[in-house]
Amino acid sequence: MSKKISGVLTAIVTTFDKNGYFSPSAMRLQVQRQLGYGNGIFCGGTNGEFFVLNEKEKLALIETCTDEVAGKAAVVGHIGEISTRETIRLGKQAAGLGVDAVSVITPYFVPLKQEELAWHYRAIADALPVPIFLYNIPARTGNTLQPETVRQLASHPNIIGIKDSAGSYESLSGFLNAVKDLEGFSVLNGPDSLIHQGFVDGCSACISGLANVAPKEINAIWSRFHAGDVEGSRAAQEQVTGLRTDLYNVAFSPAAVKKAVSLMGYDVGESRYPIRFSAADEEKILQIINKYTK
Template sequence: MSKRITGVLTAIVTPFDGQGEFNPTALRAQIQRQMQYGNDIFCNGTNGEFFVLHTDEKVAVTETYVDEVAGKVPVVGHIDEISTRETIKLGKRIAALGVDAVSVITPYFIPLKQEELIAHYRAVADALTVPVFLYNIPARTGNTLTPETVRILADHPNIIGIKDSAGSYESLNGFLQAAKDMPNFNVLNGPDSLIHQGFVEGYSACISGLANVAPEPISQIWHRFHAGDIDGSRQAQEQVSELRKTLYAIAFSPAAVKKTLTLMGHDVGVSRYPIQFSEQDEAAIRRIVSAFA
């Protein structure tokens, strides 16, 4: 892939069938739905429920993406192991499938020093033949990449960017400032509430979970901005931000996104982790997303 990545990548949900098993047919339908709106692909991310998939499922999911896309849009595969050894092992399997790049989450559960994170990412980037994105999501992992650490890692020839899902403008801007003299280093926006602001500030792309629910409005944030229609991009962002605020007041992603898709008529099944939605919750979701059906 080119070292510069732009636009929208959708973190697509992983569909399950009635027995809770991976449903590749339903996944292919969701991939085509996103491509219809010009969105690129991010697979096995948080909204893909990587944390409840076993290794062979992660490989099967990624293989389905690569086969369905057939080189038409970029595919970034997500790697999510705790140890450096297992990260490299899975990374090699995913890279061999033909993805354009991989994103690598910080190790989780065990707190790490910044120098330990640097050593981890350098070892992974050295071992893999595809470009690597750092993935910062401290609320879920307990480990935070600092701008100073990212600046050090940005010097590695196989590390081409970072996806930041810390949730704040300050965090994203810190990474942008750290890499401001490196035009080929991509700062990818994670929070759906900051997509437009990110493009204004100079972030190259976003990775969106809500694009599962609203692929066109989120696509329009980018396409209007790219065409010079800044007001139109901002208006699309306002629509998305309202959806995010009201939907996530009921339940957070990925379960809320998957439940919403199901209520919209998409055969994606239910989340594997233990979350429940009442009849009142479902009624509220139907009201919220009626404009996106």
């Protein structure tokens, strides 16, 4: 990859039509919406419902995003599967679709030792022609990458960073401290509550699920910080943190984000997994949207 990924990448929702099938046309509209606010694209992640997409859909999603972005911003595609073999197989196909890098979640369901996680990532990095980001989200996988393991993996020329979605400042700062003297290795912040602090402490980019709902407000945290307006960045973060707290009190984050985008008038479809919203839930979400976004 020729340049370091920086700024905001939206953990973009995957669009479905009224019958629940992937909708490329609706996807392109969401990509353009994000590009309009200066945000890059992280597709097929948690907010993209990768866990309910089949392989054909995952590849169609990546291809649609890279084609629509057309080099105007960074595109990272998530390819993490439960096995090393399947991750490599999917990654080789994704690599030919124009992504700048791929992201690989830790294997899930089966508890693994740190040396086993390290073997998994090295095998993937050895096999793929595209750079990879480690992806730490222990609440969803049951496996946690430790900072020392990440530091060891950072020596691999094809492992260029880590996305940390553990959800705590302790976790994020642990990775930042572990690799602070390693040039070219990026730490990407996952939790929307820590975007500003992540930039202050040295994150090169954030991967934001809430940017689906508030692309302008999320980008303001980065753009103000990048311009030297640290206080303005902090103020933007406070607004986003309020949005995050209120919205996620209604429902699990990917579903709440997608429902919010839908209620804003965008045809993104329903989440596939069995979560349902009452009329009262939808009214709460509308009130939250109106309170925090313009």
